[in-house]
Amino acid sequence: QKEVEQNSGPLSVPEGAIASLNCTYSDRVSQSFFWYRQYSGKSPELIMSIYSNGDKEDGRFTAQLNKASQYVSLLIRDSQPSDSATYLCAVMNYGGSQGNLIFGKGTKLSVKP
């Protein structure tokens, strides 16, 4: 059973701090990784994708990937109360005829003003 593990939280950070969200995955051959944000009562929305080892930056968000350690993380700089949400790590699974995503259970982030 391929798995994606996340700390469920809640993770609480003060406004302006860096929030660090972590994810590990079990399938060593995985190549594509995604972070989705889900506000309470809303659907998930994609915020970052990463395919190569190293860092990928997009505004206040940085995704980090280490395939050797099977580890992917999301850093949120200058955290804002509007970043308070559940963050879902997702890994592409190519077990079927076409890829589908395996999601972690999500980490709930709370940014305190």
Added chain:
Amino acid sequence: DVKVTQSSRYLVKRTGEKVFLECVQDMDHENMFWYRQDPGLGLRLIYFSYDVKMKEKGDIPEGYSVSREKKERFSLILESASTNQTSMYLCASRKGGAATNEKLFFGSGTQLSVL
């Protein structure tokens, strides 16, 4: 932007009823998915379809079936609803083929309660 529309936001059904959840997307996407989301269990894939009349089982297909007669519409069917199928159901779509790394677009979800 892509719009994925689920027919109902809230639905209440009785045990043993046959339940249809409808999903329509307007961007000619090949791939469509049905997930359920439960507290503490996260998003779990029920079924997906990579083309019209094609379907594949996800991680938890038991008790469900699907139908994809037209490219834009993907239906989830609960043949005989049970209380353990009370959940938030999310439909999603994505371009297919070589674009499997394209992002998923989610519908707004259907909260189903089975009494």
